[in-house]
Amino acid sequence: MKKTLLSILFACFITTVSAQDKKPFDDNFKYVPSKIIVKLKDNVDTKTTYNAKGKGISKVNIGQLLGIESKVKSTTILFTEKAILKSVARKKQKRTDYRVPNPGTLKNIFLVDLNSKTENIQEILATLNKNEKVEYAEPDFNYDVNDFTIDSEIIYPKKETTNNAVTPNDPLYSEQTNIAAVKIDKVWDAYGTGDGSQTIAILDTGIDYTHPDLAENIWINEAELNGVEGFDDDGNGYIDDIRGWDFINVDNAPLDDNMHGTHVAGIAGAVGGNGIGIAGAVWNVKLMPIKVFQSNGVGNASTIAEGVTYASENGATILNMSFGSYAESFTQVSQVTTP
Structure with a gap:
């Protein structure tokens, strides 16, 4: 049986592989x-x-x-x-x-x-x-953030040469074969590269929110940023959660100690057209760092559930959950199918 791949970028739901044939x-x-x-x-x-x-x-x-x-x-x-x-x-x-x-x-x-x-x-x-x-x-x-496989029949084509109107000046863009594979460049042409109105919660190993290709797009909790240090200014139960929350170390610094979360955040929302690194699928978006996985890439259902609740109640419009397991949690399925 294939392992479950939970990779959610443009919709708030979980895609699972049936575990009925597993004990x-x-x-x-x-x-x-x-x-x-x-x-x-x-x-x-x-x-x-x-x-x-x-x-x-x-x-x-x-x-x-x-x-x-x-x-x-x-x-x-x-x-x-x-x-x-x-x-x-x-x-x-x-x-x-x-x-x-x-x-x-x-x-x-x-x-x-x-x-x-x-x-x-x-x-x-x-x-x-x-x-x-x-x-x-x-x-x-x-x-586990590394605990999934990609179907062998999926073939990623070589980068297509296009005359699209939107061509980022990011130096590594020419190496982003994934852009051609999913035709994001055509989406840019038709609908633009993002207007900053969407917030993507990255539930992962954290994000290096100081990264020069991500810093501009990191979600900021303005109430806490402009509030009193050491006080829960917005009353959401988390003190000084200026850039999301670390549910592993239970603090307000969800920095990445594995780099998987930073990698995922870059694919989703690295700043495009800034002459640095790569171009994300959306150039102008808010990335909400939520650390629910340890440095070894392992996390558990109850901690992830806390992270999903945090994302939902703090304005996230999209969840990104790139991890896998053979197991299916009834709790998680019930939670992510609640609007």
Whole structure:
């Protein structure tokens, strides 16, 4: 079976390869050993309240409710109130998607932190998935920015010689065979090279936002830039997130320590026509750095989910998620199909 390729540039959805022919805990499925994700049915009352920043707190002992209290260190509501309400509204409106005919809501999804890394995850999940209060329980799957393959039958043609009206002066443009392969130059001619109105969230290993071919296009949170240092000026739950957020090191400096994210950001939105480096698919665009992968290129579903929520709630109009795995997370599919 081919590995899943999640590469989202011009639409907010996930394209997945079916995993139905894989066993739930095939050797190729990697996950965090001490965490699981549990979705309780929507009608289960978890007595949840939300603070001013949309973070939920349940007054119910979730470990006890699930019958695994002795194995649970802590539980966290994974999604914000805003994200949950949007997903509930989507379901009520019966808005369907051909990729996910019956998407669930983001209500009652908990990240469960177990006491020990040696807990038998398979056994725990098997028990939970028989619980009448549980819609699904799954591992906190790992994903990898290098963990995908390109179909061998895809052939990238040599760069075509065109007389297009838009020809960037970037010195490495002549080596960008991908431009001809996807005919972006024809899009430039017909529709322009971007007007800065779109924000692409790059969920990856971070971005070198000081790079001379990217710096001009990096998304800036003006409220935090012009606010008080050390204070959450825009009330989004993240202090001084001027250029996005690092969910790995939990700070406001989502710099790339792998270079995969910087590479992806360059393909999507390197400044074109500036006489430096390459030309991105869009020359004038906002690139939002969201670091959800470690320096080794590995990330997990719950962290990626936090990154998607951040992107959605801070104005991103497009998600770029270039990573893969054999695993399919119900949680991620439900999240990215919520408008």
